[in-house]
Amino acid sequence: MxxxxxxxxxxxxxxxxxxxxxxxxxxxxxxxxxxxxxxxxxxxxxxxxxxxxxxxxxxxxxxNNTWGILDFLSGRRADVKVLPEASDIVQKDISQKGSQTEFAAFTVREAVFDGQNIYIVVDVVPSGSDYLLLGPDAYPYDPSKNLGPLFSGKTGTIADYARESNKEMMQTSVGISGSNCSIDYLLEEDGTLVCMISSRFTGDSNVTDVELECVAVPFVIENGKYTRDMDRRKDTTLSATLKNTGTQGTVASKEPAVFRDGGVRVDKITLKSSAMSTYAEIEFTVIDAEKYAETDGILFEFLDIYGERIPSGAASGGGIESIDDMHYIEKVSLQAMEKLPSEVILRGYSYLDKNRYETHTFGMK
Structure with a gap:
């Protein structure tokens, strides 16, 4: 040593x-x-x-401007675990086109598509050194430390930093067209805003074309307050072609189970494994509309053998999709697993009041 x-x-x-x-x-x-x-x-x-x-x-x-997908997951989301082989499916040489605006250029740095979720890191590079790029939910009066690790320990607001650095603030946004996305971002030393985007995106083809909607809007002062100058808003699209690395395995529940407290029957649970995450789908039917309404719509969580909630995975999104008035599918992401389980423990709970209901164990095959 x-x-x-x-x-x-x-x-x-x-x-x-x-x-x-x-x-x-x-x-x-x-x-x-x-x-x-x-x-x-x-x-x-x-x-x-x-x-x-x-x-x-x-x-x-x-x-060193090396923030990639796995760096965001390990450095910004300490509770997320991926398998070691996740690094093998990260794509860096990505076919892409488009991206330039008057204020910034948008470029895909890294991406992963495993047939269930898309993870993309996008560089947003200012077109001039006098521009300070902010993320989609960042505003001038937010603490400057929100800009990322480089600003850890700094005091004052983003507006204070921009004024001291003689920079014009720009709010930027990147998202996958037609998809709900989560986004994390940080500012690198050279002024590049690096955005990590995650979105549920399913597909079976070997490659998929993704269109990213990119926006840059400058901030101005009106009536003594900062506001976005929408007249100067600049939009562009960035197209990227991603390889589908696919999932590694699938298991499904053997039998249904009734959750009487929530007024539903779980018909099927499906787990699909990837080096990035374990993707779970819970198909259920409302069998007691009154009880189901009392729970404000029951949700489900997976437990380990000790009764503790299994942590969420790297993927974002999910939630409940309605098939019809009585049939639903809840999609969740669990931490990546070396091997899919032969049984799972499922517990119902209320999203609003967090009440926990009964649990059932499902055999998987």
Whole structure:
């Protein structure tokens, strides 16, 4: 193992923000230990060095413009787990066209399409150094630290930073046409806004063409307040062709089960596995309309053998789709699994009041 002197020579002198990150990380770990005293943990030099190395890697990531799909999942969503082979299905050499506007250019950096969900990282590059790009839900009076890891520890608002840097603020947006998307984003050192988009998107063909809707709108001050100048809004489309890497396996429930508390019968559960996520579909029928109405529409969650909720997967979206007035499908994403289970435990719950109902175990084949 390298000693502290070698580490210092390798990484250089840490700045104040980095040092604060180390202390915050140690404090968070200590707080977690205090909240749940299951196993006593002792912090030795090796542990501290490990934390320093991890934070250095994160800092290097932010400064070297290498944020990709897996980096967003590991660096921005700590509870999400993917399989090691997920890196093998990340596409980087992507056929694409379009993307340029007066204020910014949009380019796909990375993508994954596994037949169930699309994950895309898009570079939004300002057309001039005097533009500060913001994400779709970011506004001038938001804290500047919301811009990403590079701004960790900074005080003041985004507007303050823009004023100090003599930059014009632009709100940008990227989404897959015709799809509900989730989006995360951060600003890199060179001014590039990197957006991670996730959307449910099913398909069986070997390749699929995706159209991205891209928007840039400048902020102006009217009546003493920042507002978007919609007259100067610029729209463009970006088309990309993605390979379908497909899912690795499928299992389905053997028998239905009645959830009397919720007034429904679960007819079928289907699980499909990918290196990115486990995709679950729960098909159910309303058999007691009055009870179903009382629950404000029952939802389902998967439990492990200890009765704990299985964490969500990398995919976004989901929710309930209506087949007709009595038949529905709930789609959820679970953490990626090496092997699909031979049985699952399903519990009903109310979305509004969070009441938990009965559980049933389903054999899978």
């Amino acid at each position: 390298r000693d502290m002197k070698e580490l210092k020579n390798a990484f250089g002198q840490a700045d104040d923000v980095f040092v604060n990150n180390v202390y915050h990380t140690l404090t968070d770990i200590q707080s977690n230990k205090d909240r749940k005293p299951v196993k006593k943990t002792y912090f030795r030099l090796a542990g501290v060095i490990a934390i320093v190395c991890i934070l250095c890697a994160g800092t290097a990531l932010a400064f």
